[in-house]
Amino acid sequence: MSATLFGQSVLSGIFAGSLYALMGLGMSLSWRYLRVINIAHFGLVFLAAYMTYEFAGVRGFSALAVALLLIPLFFMLGVIQQVLILRFNVNEFSSLIVTYGLAIIAEAVIQLIWSADFVRYENRALHGNVEVGTLLLPMADILLVVIAVGLCVATWAAMRFTWLGKALRAGLDNPAIAAAFGVPNQRLLLLVSGFSAALAAVAGVFVALLYTLAPSQILSWLGVVFAAVLLGGLGNPLGLLAAGMLIGVSEAITMAVTAPSWAPVVPFTILILLLVLWPQRV
Amino acid sequence: MRGRDIVGATRRFMLAAGLATSAALAATAFQAQAQAPSGPPIRIGSTLALTGPLAQTGAIHKIVGDLFVAQLNARGGLLGRPVEWVLLDDQSKPDITRTLYERLITVDKVDLIIGPYATAGILSAMAVAQRYNKVLVHSTFGIPKMAAYDRQFPAWPLGIDPEKTMPNDLLDALASIGKTPKSIAIVTSKFPSVQFVAVGAREVAKARGVKEALYLEFEFGTRDFGPIAARVREADPDLLFVGAIGLEGNQLLEALDKLNYKPRNHFYVYPTPGPLATSPLGNDAMATTAFENLPPLNKNPEAAAFAKAFTEAATKAGLPYTEPETQAGASWSMWEILTGAIKATKSLDDKVLADHIKKNGSDTVLGHISFDGQNNYGKNLMRTKQVQQGKWVIIWPKDMITPGYTVQGK
Numbered sequence: 225m226s227a228t229l230f231g232q233s234v235l236s237g238i239f240a241g242s243l244y245a246l247m248g249l250g251m252s253l254s255w256r257y258l259r260v261i262n263i264a265h266f267g268l269v270f271l272a273a274y275m276t277y278e279f280a281g282v283r284g285f286s287a288l289a290v291a292l293l294l295i296p297l298f299f300m301l302g303v304i305q306q307v308l309i310l311r312f313n314v315n316e317f318s319s320l321i322v323t324y325g326l327a328i329i330a331e332a333v334i335q336l337i338w339s340a341d342f343v344r345y346e347n348r349a350l351h352g353n354v355e356v357g358t359l360l361l362p363m364a365d366i367l368l369v370v371i372a373v374g375l376c377v378a379t380w381a382a383m384r385f386t387w388l389g390k391a392l393r394a395g396l397d398n399p400a401i402a403a404a405f406g407v408p409n410q411r412l413l414l415l416v417s418g419f420s421a422a423l424a425a426v427a428g429v430f431v432a433l434l435y436t437l438a439p440s441q442i443l444s445w446l447g448v449v450f451a452a453v454l455l456g457g458l459g460n461p462l463g464l465l466a467a468g469m470l471i472g473v474s475e476a477i478t479m480a481v482t483a484p485s486w487a488p489v490v491p492f493t494i495l496i497l498l499l500v501l502w503p504q505r506v
Numbered sequence: 507m508r509g510r511d512i513v514g515a516t517r518r519f520m521l522a523a524g525l526a527t528s529a530a531l532a533a534t535a536f537q538a539q540a541q542a543p544s545g546p547p548i549r550i551g552s553t554l555a556l557t558g559p560l561a562q563t564g565a566i567h568k569i570v571g572d573l574f575v576a577q578l579n580a581r582g583g584l585l586g587r588p589v590e591w592v593l594l595d596d597q598s599k600p601d602i603t604r605t606l607y608e609r610l611i612t613v614d615k616v617d618l619i620i621g622p623y624a625t626a627g628i629l630s631a632m633a634v635a636q637r638y639n640k641v642l643v644h645s646t647f648g649i650p651k652m653a654a655y656d657r658q659f660p661a662w663p664l665g666i667d668p669e670k671t672m673p674n675d676l677l678d679a680l681a682s683i684g685k686t687p688k689s690i691a692i693v694t695s696k697f698p699s700v701q702f703v704a705v706g707a708r709e710v711a712k713a714r715g716v717k718e719a720l721y722l723e724f725e726f727g728t729r730d731f732g733p734i735a736a737r738v739r740e741a742d743p744d745l746l747f748v749g750a751i752g753l754e755g756n757q758l759l760e761a762l763d764k765l766n767y768k769p770r771n772h773f774y775v776y777p778t779p780g781p782l783a784t785s786p787l788g789n790d791a792m793a794t795t796a797f798e799n800l801p802p803l804n805k806n807p808e809a810a811a812f813a814k815a816f817t818e819a820a821t822k823a824g825l826p827y828t829e830p831e832t833q834a835g836a837s838w839s840m841w842e843i844l845t846g847a848i849k850a851t852k853s854l855d856d857k858v859l860a861d862h863i864k865k866n867g868s869d870t871v872l873g874h875i876s877f878d879g880q881n882n883y884g885k886n887l888m889r890t891k892q893v894q895q896g897k898w899v900i901i902w903p904k905d906m907i908t909p910g911y912t913v914q915g916k
Contacts, residue, residue, distance in 0.1 A: 228736075229740050232736040233732065233736055236730060237730075339826070341827065342778055342826070344784075346786070353766060360766060362764040365764070436753050438559075438753070440558055440561055440562070444727055445729075476732060479724070479733035479734055484722055484723065484724035485696055487724070488725050
């Protein structure tokens, strides 16, 4: 294997890992802080991707404007989802089934509006590469890495250093005592849910930029993102970013050195090894 | 001729034309009334992948089935009776397909069954059909050697050995313009109906002296084609043969484009036609096809009418790509084969229908399909097509080349 092939494969893995992290960030936060295993997150990601296709690809608005529109819109969707979850008192394990159902509904709605056929948003503005020696870095993927790393680091910093993060952790640890100290638990949960859904919107914009879309793809991301979320640690944005990169790069190197058909085995092998060797991590 | 005569002649012509038109309309109305189907419907049952990962193509088969049955009933139905298509959603799952075909036969008690979509689903339906001795005409079954039931009939005229004919046709097409490749990279999905074709291409290439620069298998559902693209770029073959189903060809091309690499000649086994034709990266991409709305295929008036009706229906259904191709053509021919046999035999008996189809073959929009070979596969009617100027044209065999076009190769 040449150095170029190796380097290009590692880069490809970093790009894929960034998307895993971006898709998993909202899911990781809602699992940790809301106790909701939110499969519907993937439905929101694809709903955002299709809306990006519709408004930017078909109707000609700029992708940035669409993203700026989708973020508050999806924030509201996330808040509404959490209000319903609280209203019906859905617990952690029930949330798996409920949100799986919501993801199926999202798939049906997308199919109803955009048909089951493939659609593609061709964005020529982000077409092109940056050359570094013999390696090529596509513009869209560079942007993806910047946004994914930026959001993971910012979220980690917010959780680590701000009152908001401390209040969330306090509420998670002991809601009654946190409330006695003036922590508005319910509002913070709505905020986390809204933020998670807004992250789904950002991930959706990148899915639209990078992939051809079909409604049936919604749950195809579940396994690998689930593995990244568990590997990274629930509610741990930096851990998630590292786990996403580890999975992405491992898959890519597997594809480069051996039969690519072995690549899907990689994330789950890593996850099983982690569960065996470091069970307290998950 | 004087002016009054001209006016008189015109009046007489108009009167005659009016009377003729009225008579024709009355005759048509009478005929339509006489042919209006009546009595209990003939119920034909099937499943389709209306949801799940195969729903993109399932939607095409649904449009075709709805169109065919509507037209059939408008023309008087079958045996004077209306036809009802009992359609269930198999969710793209072969196990559910099997259960639903059991239900169609034993609970819904349909008169006849017809094939679902996709190889695994058809194989499931075939097992049920065999258990109840039902005739099963099906559309796009990809592994002919596995279709061992004697009352199954493929409407997709692949021939018994597409793993040989498909790569040979491709190499013949390139050889015809003096561009026989010296090296080939074969990259294939492990999806069963394309993987064996890729393995066959490997053998064909070896037999024809084409050097294998790369052979890779990837899992169906792979999303990141970056490392595979890097390996293709490093191998730099004269011909890239991709065992692609659905969107995989586009995904690989997009990953290659990110590496500033354009394959010199590239072939995809069963790509989704729309995205490949409309992508700026799809130029010169080749694939196999059974039907395109192009001469000489659409010189047949029935084929032309089918193509027009399909495009209208697909547009109405909101499909992004509305041209009929292999899936739509094979689906239509499936209905033609079954209903043609019913008309010819005036029977709904499975044995009578199977015997008739086996013996006579069927005239369809794809051409005359025969069933006289191994596993009821007859002559191979597949063609090689290529994206040129943003649309598919047929480039092989010679007698099917779209007028005004030739094979493009580097």
